[in-house]
Amino acid sequence: MQIDRFVEKDVVITAVRGRLDSSTSPKLDEFMAVIPDGSSALLLDFAELTYISSAGLRVVLKAAKLAKGSGVTLAICGLIPPVHEVFDVSGFSTLIPIHPTRDAALAILA
Amino acid sequence: MPRKPSNIVYAADDKMPLGTLLVLGVQHATLALLFVVYPLVAATEAGLSFTDTQILITSCIIFMGVATILECLPRSKSGAGMLLVQIPNTAHLPLAVQALSAGGTALYAAMSLIAAVSQFSLTRFQNAMRAMFPPEICGVAVTMLGVALAAPALRRMFGLSAHEATTLLDLRYPLVSFTALLIIIVLAIFSRGALRLFAVAIGAGVGWALAAYVGVARAPAEPGLDALAFIDLPQLGWPGLAFSWAMLPAAVLTGIISAVDMLGTVVSMQRMDDADWRRADMGQAARAIRANTLSDAGAAVTGGFASASSSAAIGVAFATGATAWRIGVVSGVMILLAAFSPKLIGALTVIPDPVVGAILVYSAAFLIVAGMELILSRRLSDRRIFTVGLAVMAGLAVAILPELVHAAPTWAQPILESPLSVSTAVAVALNLFFRIGIRQEAAVTVTTDDNPFTAATEFLELQGDVWGARRDVVAAAIPVVAEAVEMLLDTGVAPGELEMRAKFDEMNFDVVLAYRGEAIEIPTLRPSPEDLLGDSAAVARFVGYMLSKRADKLVIGKTGDRQALTLRFEH
Numbered sequence: 001m002q003i004d005r006f007v008e009k010d011v012v013i014t015a016v017r018g019r020l021d022s023s024t025s026p027k028l029d030e031f032m033a034v035i036p037d038g039s040s041a042l043l044l045d046f047a048e049l050t051y052i053s054s055a056g057l058r059v060v061l062k063a064a065k066l067a068k069g070s071g072v073t074l075a076i077c078g079l080i081p082p083v084h085e086v087f088d089v090s091g092f093s094t095l096i097p098i099h100p101t102r103d104a105a106l107a108i109l110a
Numbered sequence: 111m112p113r114k115p116s117n118i119v120y121a122a123d124d125k126m127p128l129g130t131l132l133v134l135g136v137q138h139a140t141l142a143l144l145f146v147v148y149p150l151v152a153a154t155e156a157g158l159s160f161t162d163t164q165i166l167i168t169s170c171i172i173f174m175g176v177a178t179i180l181e182c183l184p185r186s187k188s189g190a191g192m193l194l195v196q197i198p199n200t201a202h203l204p205l206a207v208q209a210l211s212a213g214g215t216a217l218y219a220a221m222s223l224i225a226a227v228s229q230f231s232l233t234r235f236q237n238a239m240r241a242m243f244p245p246e247i248c249g250v251a252v253t254m255l256g257v258a259l260a261a262p263a264l265r266r267m268f269g270l271s272a273h274e275a276t277t278l279l280d281l282r283y284p285l286v287s288f289t290a291l292l293i294i295i296v297l298a299i300f301s302r303g304a305l306r307l308f309a310v311a312i313g314a315g316v317g318w319a320l321a322a323y324v325g326v327a328r329a330p331a332e333p334g335l336d337a338l339a340f341i342d343l344p345q346l347g348w349p350g351l352a353f354s355w356a357m358l359p360a361a362v363l364t365g366i367i368s369a370v371d372m373l374g375t376v377v378s379m380q381r382m383d384d385a386d387w388r389r390a391d392m393g394q395a396a397r398a399i400r401a402n403t404l405s406d407a408g409a410a411v412t413g414g415f416a417s418a419s420s421s422a423a424i425g426v427a428f429a430t431g432a433t434a435w436r437i438g439v440v441s442g443v444m445i446l447l448a449a450f451s452p453k454l455i456g457a458l459t460v461i462p463d464p465v466v467g468a469i470l471v472y473s474a475a476f477l478i479v480a481g482m483e484l485i486l487s488r489r490l491s492d493r494r495i496f497t498v499g500l501a502v503m504a505g506l507a508v509a510i511l512p513e514l515v516h517a518a519p520t521w522a523q524p525i526l527e528s529p530l531s532v533s534t535a536v537a538v539a540l541n542l543f544f545r546i547g548i549r550q551e552a553a554v555t556v557t558t559d560d561n562p563f564t565a566a567t568e569f570l571e572l573q574g575d576v577w578g579a580r581r582d583v584v585a586a587a588i589p590v591v592a593e594a595v596e597m598l599l600d601t602g603v604a605p606g607e608l609e610m611r612a613k614f615d616e617m618n619f620d621v622v623l624a625y626r627g628e629a630i631e632i633p634t635l636r637p638s639p640e641d642l643l644g645d646s647a648a649v650a651r652f653v654g655y656m657l658s659k660r661a662d663k664l665v666i667g668k669t670g671d672r673q674a675l676t677l678r679f680e681h
């Protein structure tokens with residue numbers, strides 16, 4: 001798994017590439033544990049995420065709770081259909097805003 | 111009801127305006143009648159009298175029409191209920207020439223009946239047909255239907271004779287042929303509405319006009335079109351029956367080749383008509399073969415040449431985006447009516463060769479790719495790769511090295527002449543041979559040291575290859591199985607290790623996770639996502655709910671003294 005983080009229009013974007021399961025999710029957990037100062041929103045770009053397990057969902061849920069507690073919006077973008085299905089079945093798509101693309105997410109968050 | 115593919119305008123059960131229906135029916139009937147040249151060739155080669163030739167062709171046309179109607183009418187016990195248009199059966203050509211030459215019309219009638227019975231007998235073994243013809247073997251048959259069309263198509267396209275060496279290419283033939291082909295392709299791909307529906311008719315019409323202009327349109331054979339009546343009662347005859355032991359193997363094999371040919375066309379149509387096609391409907395194929403058997407028997411006892419469903423018509427259906435059974439019924443009626451008009455049949459036999467070549471090239475190109483699609487719809491193990499590859503090579507060998515065929519014993523030559531029959535026979539034989547040593551169940555142990563996703567991927571892809579499972583089913587199963595394995599091992603529900611067992615029976619792809627420990631609970635209502643942050647039992651319950659929604663079926667049970675979590679994926 002590879003994680004890239006950058007800021008665009010005050011939105012902290014975390015792009016995850018590869019698989020997010022029990023062996024890789026601790027790394028994302030570390031990234032998401034701290035919300036950088038001055039950020040207006042957090043965006044998880046999952047366009048290149050090919051698989052997510054319940055361990056990955058747990059990290060996303062923790063990040064969403066942390067963001068909410070800090071008054072920052074957390075959103076997700078770019079889900080491929082198999083990963084989108086996991087978010088739908090688990091009910092996460094009703095908890096966290098999901099945007100089709102990064103541009104679409106930035107248009108709303110920035 | 112199958113989901114209509116986006117490129118199909120009128121699917122199997124769709125209705126259409128009467129005018130459109132009639133023109134599409136005429137288009138198919140005209141193309142089908144062009145092939146009366148086959149019985150004509152057989153009659154000429156065997157030196158049949160004028161009267162016997164007339165009966166051979168007229169009876170053939172009548173039963174082509176009858177079979178087309180039977181094939182297309184829905185909800186019939188005999189007939190596929192899909193757009194299948196009959197043409198004279200090329201597989202019968204060697205049998206007809208040999209039988210007519212050796213024993214006249216009585217011997218051909220008897221041998222035709224035997225071929226019909228041999229064809230019919232295959233329909234009694236649908237389960238065996240399923241095992242013998244998995245999708246990749248059907249794919250080989252469909253591809254080779256296209257390859258078998260290549261030689262007659264390209265000869266007509268370039269104006270080449272099978273019997274005479276050509277020193278200089280007459281460029282007028284490819285000019286006419288490429289023009290007709292270009293028009294058909296452009297209209298089929300870029301146009302909508304009527305232009306697309308009548309793409310083949312328009313292409314053929316322009317090609318015929320161009321052929322007449324450049325001087326490659328054939329003149330009608332003597333006694334000439336003028337001497338033929340517009341309307342006349344068709345002549346049928348009872349040729350009697352004669353028997354020859356020497357011809358028996360060829361007759362039996364001709365029946366089997368005809369059945370395989372029918373299977374290839376039926377599967378091609380099934381696939382074209384269903385966006386979610388998964389596997390060959392052998393029941394429908396058997397009904398199609400039954401209808402063909404009936405009409406072949408009718409043709410045999412009335413002195414006619416046998417027919418079979420047309421692969422060229424499949425190309426026309428694809429070009430026009432119209433696969434409705436009603437088109438076939440109209441086409442069948444038109445073919446029947448044509449039997450009452452000797453002048454019409456005479457006129458059709460002079461459609462220029464390069465125009466027919468263009469239609470055949472289009473159909474061959476479609477069938478070759480349709481077959482490849484069928485082959486690649488399944489995961490291919492090394493065994494399957496060689497089954498397909500060697501079968502195609504065997505068919506190509508007899509197609510491009512005719513001297514190989516000529517070196518074979520005389521009785522075997524009619525079979526070996528057909529790339530379709532050679533390829534399919536080799537594919538079926540290799541498929542059965544390579545089944546040796548393949549179990550329908552396999553298992554692997556996964557421990558906490560393994561990555562669940564990698565373990566699931568490697569095991570399920572390997573087994574998918576070995577069993578020839580559908581790619582999309584295996585791809586869908588992997589993340590669900592990986593999720594289940596990860597949950598069972600990470601939460602400690604399965605302490606230390608579990609057994610991942612896969613089973614395959616063509617209808618289902620089952621994965622059983624067997625472990626020592628407690629059974630997990632599967633809630634019917636979705637638990638709160640907060641459960642993911644709870645204890646092991648809460649996580650297991652949440653994942654259990656997700657698994658029950660993502661697999662086609664989830665069963666909690668026991669295998670011996672172990673818990674068994676079974677994930678079923680419909681195949």
